[in-house]
Amino acid sequence: MTANREKELIEIINSTPNTTWQAGSYPNKVYQFNIIPKNTTEIDSKIKKLFGFFKLSYEIPVQFDARVKWSSINSNSTDKCPSIKKVFNNGKCKCGWAVAIASVLSDRQCIASEYKIKHSMSAHYLISCCKHCCGCNGGNIRSAWEFVKHKGIVTGGPYKSNLVISINDNGCQPFMTPPCQRTFECSTETSLIPECMEKTCRSHKVNDEIIKAEFIKTYVIDYLSLPRKHPSEIMKDLMEYGPLQVSMHMYEDFRVYTTGIYTHIVGEFEGDHAVKLIGWGTDNGHKYWLLINSFGYLWGENGTFRIPRDGSDNTEFGYAIISPIVGKAIQPTTCKIIILYFYLAILLV
Template sequence: MERKIYFLWLLLVTFLTINDAADFLSDAFMEKVRRKAKTWNLGRNFHESISEKYLRGLMGVHEESYKYPLPDKQEVLGESDDEISLADLPVDFDARLRWTSCPTISEIREQGSCGSCWAIATTSVMSDRLCIGSNGVMNFRLSGLDMLSCCAICGFACQGGYPGAAWAYWARKGLVSGGDYGSQQGCQPYTIEPCDHSGNGSRPVCTVGGGVRCQHLCEPSYKVDFQRDKNFASKVYSISNDVLEIQKEIMTNGPVQAILTVYEDFLSYKTGVYYHLEGEKVGPHAVRILGWGVWGTKKVPYWLVANSWGSDWGDNGFFHIFRGENHCDIEGYIMAGLPKL
């Protein structure tokens, strides 16, 4: 009898898993997009059995993030970048090549089974800008875990958050150091383990959820006091959706954070310049823009962007997306700040 109940349970679980699988990860959907795509290539980043609920959970920017706006840059700084003209802007720019003494710019972080992009993207940009602002002296990886677990007004931890509130938190409360999962870097390294997107079994299975707990303590092996380890912003602000203003900001102060509206076809991006072609909206997602350029003989304009789904997603964790028409809202919600040195 127990054996029969077990097999019925197993059958039910299998049925629910199959029916929860995302149709947009199917070979048929990918082939449909592939026939339309002219500027980008598709590939399998996620195993087709991964649930739609899990994938939607990776889009960790809360739908009400517009309620937490940052003031405009010129309002905060009382100045503009008029000294940089259109003629001064290069055709191609890559922050990784401009600031080679700042290794964080080239790093791709991994959310794991957690909708933490709102914390990961912000702290990644903050880390880049701290290094850039200190001329490469402060390679201080700000802790995504500290932001994710301790910023109560920033949202709902792994269930989504507000990037604007996260930037304000850096200025008001500060953040301690902390590298990736298992890195043993800094006061509070990330504690959510990377999971197995591809289905090859080398990591734990990706499941919905992920939990964190706020602690005002550093790892026992880290010998700096929690409060003394904190770093603060001097200013935080938003940048208008004018492409030239975004380019000036990146070239002057470093990478910026953007909010991307993710559609179903984006999940299978591999190389080239992404342009949405097929599928429904999955959700808003925080990412980090590092630069720009043009692609191919047709000189398709693009932004160079870092994602937070690990280096086995997309183009080693990065992607290019069409630049100049606020495609998928990539230019609509740009945020940044300057560190207190």
């Protein structure tokens, strides 16, 4: 997409009567690799004022936001699961699928471990090492989840996180693709195939000291596909276990979304896209889902967007809604011991 095409789309969308969202242009500067908005205190207060604090219940509230439920206990403590708030920038690599999967796994691992495990999972590892997942060419959701189930995933933060974030955050294999400068440049390259480091971690520099993270893999025990025609089941799963990965069709006008409840209005189909579902709510009688995208926190509503719950989005939103059942992180040596015991058990039977 060119700048002229972007301008044309914005004019068409904003002149469309009765639309529920607004389009706009984004600043021509590199999206910083910060993965949490700078004004987090202000955003947190707005979120908490809007949604309130929720107690785990089988009753479905009118509005829900995972960032609130798993936020800090008080203003002086850190978030229970800080990964839920993080907004990724996948750069020119068309890999929203990998970012969504890695992000959901980070969140659910934290929740399942009762906030003890707070590492970020590596989208880069999925892109480079899952040979049947299509890399930067849009991804294959089923193949990706099968890969995590059978091959596992390592830890890893955003682009250049090894230069600014502690070793615990950037992990084994941080993202290697630079952020995109404009939203019409995000997710445009389909031929990028990063080198796979299947059994080792990248070296990190922390306080001028070269450190190599520990190579530990996390697996999913299994994953469930939730039907979009049963929103109550999706809501219960989200409240109980954490964010979900959702697939949708992506069109040109999605790039110029700034605020409101998005529905596809104009523009060409660009392929499949995956995002992270974190909540729901209502706005002037319009019911919506709340999601985090992977175009950086300057895009949309601080990196998030809303989409109708009634199926009027025109994007086939939710044709795949995945709820992973997370397992424990396992070191390679542990895996070998488990396999050895398994074979010994067979021999002794």
